Amino acid sequence: MVISFQFQSGMFSLKLWDFTKGFKLKGFRPFKLFSINMKIYITFFFTIFILLLNGCNETIGDVTSTTSTSNISKTSVLLPLYSYPTDWESNVNLTNLISDTDGQTIAIINPNNGAGLSQNTDYIAGIDYLYAKNVKIIGYVYTSYGARSKQDIYDDIDSYISFYGVEKLSGIFFDEVSLNSDINQTFVKDISSYARDKGLEYITLNPGTTIEQSIIDENYYNLIVTYENPYEKYKDFKNSLTSSTLTKQSLLVYNYPNLTSYSDEIQKAKDMNFDYIYLTTDTDPNPWDSVFDFL
Numbered sequence: 001m002v003i004s005f006q007f008q009s010g011m012f013s014l015k016l017w018d019f020t021k022g023f024k025l026k027g028f029r030p031f032k033l034f035s036i037n038m039k040i041y042i043t044f045f046f047t048i049f050i051l052l053l054n055g056c057n058e059t060i061g062d063v064t065s066t067t068s069t070s071n072i073s074k075t076s077v078l079l080p081l082y083s084y085p086t087d088w089e090s091n092v093n094l095t096n097l098i099s100d101t102d103g104q105t106i107a108i109i110n111p112n113n114g115a116g117l118s119q120n121t122d123y124i125a126g127i128d129y130l131y132a133k134n135v136k137i138i139g140y141v142y143t144s145y146g147a148r149s150k151q152d153i154y155d156d157i158d159s160y161i162s163f164y165g166v167e168k169l170s171g172i173f174f175d176e177v178s179l180n181s182d183i184n185q186t187f188v189k190d191i192s193s194y195a196r197d198k199g200l201e202y203i204t205l206n207p208g209t210t211i212e213q214s215i216i217d218e219n220y221y222n223l224i225v226t227y228e229n230p231y232e233k234y235k236d237f238k239n240s241l242t243s244s245t246l247t248k249q250s251l252l253v254y255n256y257p258n259l260t261s262y263s264d265e266i267q268k269a270k271d272m273n274f275d276y277i278y279l280t281t282d283t284d285p286n287p288w289d290s291v292f293d294f295l
Contacts, residue, residue: 075266075295076104078204078223078250078276080288082140085109085126093293100295103134106204106223106276108173110140115159123164131168138171138204139164145178146187153191161198171195171202171222179207179215189220204250211241219246223276230255230284239272248275254287256280262294 077097081088088094098105107130111123130137139160141153160169172195178184192203206225216224226241226249227234234253243249251274258281259265269277280292 074104075101075270076276077101077106077278077295078225078252079105079107079278079291080110080252081107081130081291082110082286082288083290085122085129088126089129091291094291096293097291097295098130098133098135100293106136106138106170106202108138108140108204111163114141114156115139115163117159119163127164127168136170136202137168138173138202139169139200140173140175141191142175143177143188143191145176146184150187150191150194154194157191157195157198157200160200166199169200171200171204173204173206175206177205177207179205179211185215192221213241216241216244216247216249219244221247223248223250225250225252227274228252231257237272239274242273243275249273250276250278252278254280255283256292256294266294 079097081094083091109123109127111120127137139157141156141160142148143153157172160172172192174188174191177188179188188205195201195203202222204223204225205221206228208225208228211224211226215221224247227237227239228251229237231253232255239249241249251269251272256262256265256279262279265279266277269279279294280287280290282288282290282292
């Protein structure tokens, strides 16, 4: 139905039309409005059209905004969670970061430069909290670039299992790995196989330097930190590596400038083929002892 206002020869009339039936429903006799020669037709149809058009533009704007936020929310995070677990549940940044990634957070726990010598009940509570939030949890184990003995590494892995179990721990984060020779690569594969055989299947490596594309293409590891540096070095960095079907890449950057929004920085990292990202304003000597919500 369309309501029509008509001004003709200074007279005003109103008519109601039903186009579904093809005839005029009602008409009101014209009455004098003002005396000037003019002829103007105004309809609600045109008015409604304009209003709908404006509404569509606002809706499109809302959809665009939502899509942008959604893309950021889909960001996966590798989080070095080296703060003490009694602070985790009350840490607003940690809570927000976990919520924003929607189940795509991997947290590295490090009780005492590894599993430590005994079970820590605070870590049991912290692991329970992370697990309930759908966070993948992996344990920190250093390798000293191949200088640490395999047996010491095996003992560290066994301690994680003994103290915290395999139900809530998903894997191991091997730090300070060397992949620059066949011998070193065999070493890393041996300790990775040991962890997987024990039920800690998700293997992450941190070589601390750029690696060969062939290591990724082997599809042996789950995640490799292919870049870890302060922002001053990262800002001009260009990544030439590409992730494979199984092996993904992670980026860890600290001493980041404090920005209003990090959406452009996140997109930059994604464009360079980084699958897991963590940016923090924290600095040396330990940039991983706090949590920064960059999403």
